[in-house]
Amino acid sequence: MPRLEQLAELTGHEDRVWCATWHPTKPILATCSGDKTVRIWQATNAQDPSKWQCTNVLEGGHKRTIRSVAWSPDGRQLATGSFDATTGIWERDEDENGDYECVATLEGHENETKSIAWSNSGALLATCSRDKSVWIWEVEEDNDFECLSVLQEHTQDVKMVAWHPTEELLASASYDDTIKIWKDDDDDWYCSDTLQGHESTVWAIDFAPSGDQIVSASADQTLKIWKRFPPGNPLGIVTPRRGEPVWKCVATVAGQHERCIYSVSWSKAHGLIASAGADNTIRLFEAIDARPEAPGVLVEIVAVAEAKEAHGTSDINSVAWYPSETHGDWLASGGDDGSVRIWRLVQ
Amino acid sequence: MAFSGALTLSDLNDFISPSQACIKPVEVSKTAETQGAIKVDNSGSYYEVSQDGSETKLETATISLNDCLACSGCITSAESVLVTLQSQEELYSILKQNKIAIETNDPSTHRTVVVSISPQTRASFAAKYQQTPLQVARKLTWFFKSLGVHSVFDTSFSRDLALLETGREFVERYRKAIAKGVLKPPNMNGSAASSSEAAAAAASGDMEVDTPKPRKRIIRRGAAATNDEPAVAVETESAMPMLASACPGWICYAEKTHGYMLPYISETKSPQQIMGSMVKNHFGSQLGLNPDQIYHVCVMPCYDKKLEASRSDFYSDLYKTRDVDCVITSTEVEKMFGEQGQTDMSVFGELDLDLGYNSVIKDPNTGADQVLVGASGNASGGFLEYVMQYGAREIFGIDGLDVDKAIGVEVKTVRNSDFREVTLEVPGSGEVLLKFAAAYGFRNIQNLVRKVKTGKSPYHFVEVMACPSGCINGGGQLKPPGDNFAAVPLKDWIAQVDGQYRNGVLARKPEENPVLEQLYREWLGGVDTPKAREQLRTGYHAVEQNLVNPLAVKW
Numbered sequence: 001m002p003r004l005e006q007l008a009e010l011t012g013h014e015d016r017v018w019c020a021t022w023h024p025t026k027p028i029l030a031t032c033s034g035d036k037t038v039r040i041w042q043a044t045n046a047q048d049p050s051k052w053q054c055t056n057v058l059e060g061g062h063k064r065t066i067r068s069v070a071w072s073p074d075g076r077q078l079a080t081g082s083f084d085a086t087t088g089i090w091e092r093d094e095d096e097n098g099d100y101e102c103v104a105t106l107e108g109h110e111n112e113t114k115s116i117a118w119s120n121s122g123a124l125l126a127t128c129s130r131d132k133s134v135w136i137w138e139v140e141e142d143n144d145f146e147c148l149s150v151l152q153e154h155t156q157d158v159k160m161v162a163w164h165p166t167e168e169l170l171a172s173a174s175y176d177d178t179i180k181i182w183k184d185d186d187d188d189w190y191c192s193d194t195l196q197g198h199e200s201t202v203w204a205i206d207f208a209p210s211g212d213q214i215v216s217a218s219a220d221q222t223l224k225i226w227k228r229f230p231p232g233n234p235l236g237i238v239t240p241r242r243g244e245p246v247w248k249c250v251a252t253v254a255g256q257h258e259r260c261i262y263s264v265s266w267s268k269a270h271g272l273i274a275s276a277g278a279d280n281t282i283r284l285f286e287a288i289d290a291r292p293e294a295p296g297v298l299v300e301i302v303a304v305a306e307a308k309e310a311h312g313t314s315d316i317n318s319v320a321w322y323p324s325e326t327h328g329d330w331l332a333s334g335g336d337d338g339s340v341r342i343w344r345l346v347q
Numbered sequence: 348m349a350f351s352g353a354l355t356l357s358d359l360n361d362f363i364s365p366s367q368a369c370i371k372p373v374e375v376s377k378t379a380e381t382q383g384a385i386k387v388d389n390s391g392s393y394y395e396v397s398q399d400g401s402e403t404k405l406e407t408a409t410i411s412l413n414d415c416l417a418c419s420g421c422i423t424s425a426e427s428v429l430v431t432l433q434s435q436e437e438l439y440s441i442l443k444q445n446k447i448a449i450e451t452n453d454p455s456t457h458r459t460v461v462v463s464i465s466p467q468t469r470a471s472f473a474a475k476y477q478q479t480p481l482q483v484a485r486k487l488t489w490f491f492k493s494l495g496v497h498s499v500f501d502t503s504f505s506r507d508l509a510l511l512e513t514g515r516e517f518v519e520r521y522r523k524a525i526a527k528g529v530l531k532p533p534n535m536n537g538s539a540a541s542s543s544e545a546a547a548a549a550a551s552g553d554m555e556v557d558t559p560k561p562r563k564r565i566i567r568r569g570a571a572a573t574n575d576e577p578a579v580a581v582e583t584e585s586a587m588p589m590l591a592s593a594c595p596g597w598i599c600y601a602e603k604t605h606g607y608m609l610p611y612i613s614e615t616k617s618p619q620q621i622m623g624s625m626v627k628n629h630f631g632s633q634l635g636l637n638p639d640q641i642y643h644v645c646v647m648p649c650y651d652k653k654l655e656a657s658r659s660d661f662y663s664d665l666y667k668t669r670d671v672d673c674v675i676t677s678t679e680v681e682k683m684f685g686e687q688g689q690t691d692m693s694v695f696g697e698l699d700l701d702l703g704y705n706s707v708i709k710d711p712n713t714g715a716d717q718v719l720v721g722a723s724g725n726a727s728g729g730f731l732e733y734v735m736q737y738g739a740r741e742i743f744g745i746d747g748l749d750v751d752k753a754i755g756v757e758v759k760t761v762r763n764s765d766f767r768e769v770t771l772e773v774p775g776s777g778e779v780l781l782k783f784a785a786a787y788g789f790r791n792i793q794n795l796v797r798k799v800k801t802g803k804s805p806y807h808f809v810e811v812m813a814c815p816s817g818c819i820n821g822g823g824q825l826k827p828p829g830d831n832f833a834a835v836p837l838k839d840w841i842a843q844v845d846g847q848y849r850n851g852v853l854a855r856k857p858e859e860n861p862v863l864e865q866l867y868r869e870w871l872g873g874v875d876t877p878k879a880r881e882q883l884r885t886g887y888h889a890v891e892q893n894l895v896n897p898l899a900v901k902w
Contacts (some may be wrong), residue, residue: 107797108793108797110604144803146762146794147790147793147794147797148762148790149790150789150790150793187763187764188763
């Protein structure tokens with residue numbers, strides 16, 4: 001029976017931990033918190049993953065809670081999205097033990113920034129905010145960022161943005177219960193599809209490793225899997241907008257979580273989905289593609305493991321799988337108790 | 348978001364109340380006194396009873412439209428409150444009142460109605476109803492006069508004045524900027540610094556003699572991206588780049604969100620407001636009327652122009668009247684057609700355009716009595732074009748430029764179709780003399796604001812417009828015929844309307860407008876007089892960032 005085993009509990013943040021994110025290539029974790037700082041954690045001993053130390057504290061860059069943090073795909077920069085409506089870009093000094101310095105501040109959002117995400121090429125950065133807009137920035141040389149587009153089609157607070165693993169395709173999740181898919185058409189970005197089905201705020205989204213599916217987590221206590229159907233697809237799903245693929249909900253996970261689900265992560269290493277939220281439990285699921293003996297079912301979701309009271313009686317705000325197979329069984333989580341925990345999936 | 352690039356009327360009903368997000372009630376100035384009690388009397392009036400027993404009647408709390416305009420709380424619904432107070436309904440009620448005034452022979456309640464139509468509105472009707480702009484102008488003249496309107500004018504006329512003033516303001520600023528070292532003078536002929544020093548000295552020398560001391564507005568620029576940079580005071584009179592001021596969407600946004608940009612904005616009024624000043628203060632006096640005896644309506648391509656007309660800077664305390672009383676949009680005029688039972692524009696009558704503030708001349712080609720003329724330049728007013736040509740001539744003595752046809756200047760589309768750069772170089776050496784840009788739409792304004800804030804803007808002048816594609820695509824412009832928007836893709840429709848903008852309009856430089864010289868002389872007493880500054884220039888006011896009403900915050 002697979003289970004989640006806690007490897008370490010990392011303390012140090014003085015307020016709730018909002019987001020935990022792994023470095024793209026090294027066993028380094030960045031976490032951000034209501035205490036307005038980002039902490040960088042590293043395993044002290046590569047052989048013993050139960051010992052971690054906090055190697056850097058990034059402070060002074062934001063005036064309010066840092067709500068989300070993301071590494072650039074080359075691992076050289078960190079972006080922080082804060083309730084003070086700005087996004088900070090941090091870089092560290094050349095030598096490995098240098099300090100991180102805030103090299104740029106992106107302004108423009110009217111109020112709290114909720115989420116930021118780098119595209120897989122590292123050329124674009126997306127930010128979203130309570131002001132209902134999604135901004136797309138282009139990274140230029142000399143740490144200058146140019147605003148490419150301001151997308152204002154959500155009707156409420158936008159909670160999260162996530163990029164497709166390989167294409168320049170963006171998804172955003174909102175308090176308006178929808179997920180929107182954004183694409184670029186030469187001159188400007190536009191909304192190519194709106195995914196409706198959740199009955200409450202969509203808090204988090206993540207793409208499947210292939211990029212053809214999205215998992216979404218909602219305050220309606222369900223997870224949904226959405227699959228992309230291009231025009232002319234073999235199943236005959238209608239694609240109403242000329243040339244645009246359409247995304248359809250192919251599975252719903254209901255009755256598992258007992259409260260809002262705040263975070264979801266789809267492992268790029270082994271394809272398991274981790275979700276967590278207000279019911280204090282981390283749950284793992286597997287999405288199994290269509291099998292001949294179950295006709296009409298495109299994707300089946302099977303519960304794999306769960307860790308109750310993962311952060312005691314505190315809400316869990318973020319879960320993140322290690323991004324590659326090196327430590328594909330590691331999962332990081334951050335919660336309202338101010339702690340960061342590292343878990344390992346034991347088969 | 349605050350930005351109302353394409354502000355449209357929707358979700359309006361007769362029950363107008365402040366939005367839940369209205370924060371005005373939260374802004375209570377705290378008094379030092381201890382609390383008293385509140386008493387309500389039989390008539391429903393509220394009294395505050397203070398500790399010693401005395402009662403003071405409390406004023407009914409009201410949220411006026413000006414409060415809404417100056418606030419950054421719930422913007423959208425407040426602006427919709429504001430725009431409904433200016434609509435064709437207002438115009439109808441004034442016209443009705445006039446009829447009654449005439450019948451009862453009571454001139455004190457009569458207001459002479461003047462309507463000024465924008466060329467973008469003309470183009471919009473021309474595209475939708477398959478007419479030429481001249482036909483549209485003649486038919487709208489007929490339509491409005493049949494309702495009782497006294498005169499119908501064209502804001503292309505006041506735009507000539509706006510362009511000329513903007514050009515002059517730019518040259519003044521440029522010279523001051525060079526004199527103060529804000530700008531480095533360009534190397535005109537490859538020789539050493541001595542020539543540019545001489546040019547700078549000559550420039551500053553000129554300025555002392557010609558112009559009276561301009562208003563100095565010093566606003567502290569906030570800390571830039573890296574927290575170390577000290578705040579620098581920016582003075583309007585030499586602030587570079589100069590940003591165009593004709594778009595009220597841009598102005599309101601800058602006032603609410605980017606107060607540090609205000610010193611850079613040109614102080615010249617927009618064509619709408621210059622027309623307002625002319626109609627109330629010059630035309631009125633010619634007819635022997637006071638400003639409050641005239642009712643001035645402007646027909647515009649967008650709703651933000653309604654906000655502009657309501658600004659307190661354009662209100663006369665003396666006569667208790669605004670320079671522009673009412674702004675209606677192209678779509679509202681179309682509604683008027685229906686309300687008057689005249690839906691088919693092709694069978695409208697036609698009238699000659701009123702002389703005075705119209706841009707019409709006798710057609711030199713056909714001999715016809717009237718042909719439309721106007722400044723060349725794109726459908727957002729042609730500010731970039733004109734200031735480039737004017738600046739090149741006045742500062743560097745370079746003539747014969749044509750921005751439209753890219754003659755003498757390099758025109759480049761940067762990033763996207765709504766951001767263009769126009770550069771004037773020294774022929775041969777490639778040294779940049781003037782570098783201008785046009786930034787339309789929110790994302791480009793963001794980039795511009797960021798560059799100016801961090802001091803990295805390479806431009807001398809930027810034409811800023813809130814709507815993508817500019818005024819031709821304003822929020823109040825007519826939609827394409829037929830109900831289905833998908834029938835005509837938006838880009839194609841915009842191109843069609845844009846094509847009508849200069850259809851049959853002969854190009855005429857503002858300096859060639861014979862009436863302007865007369866206006867400067869008779870009305871303003873000269874080109875740089877205090878009256879000229881009063882009538883043709885304005886100011887901007889940053890809006891304080893207000894605290895958020897916690898009850899209205901939606902997490």
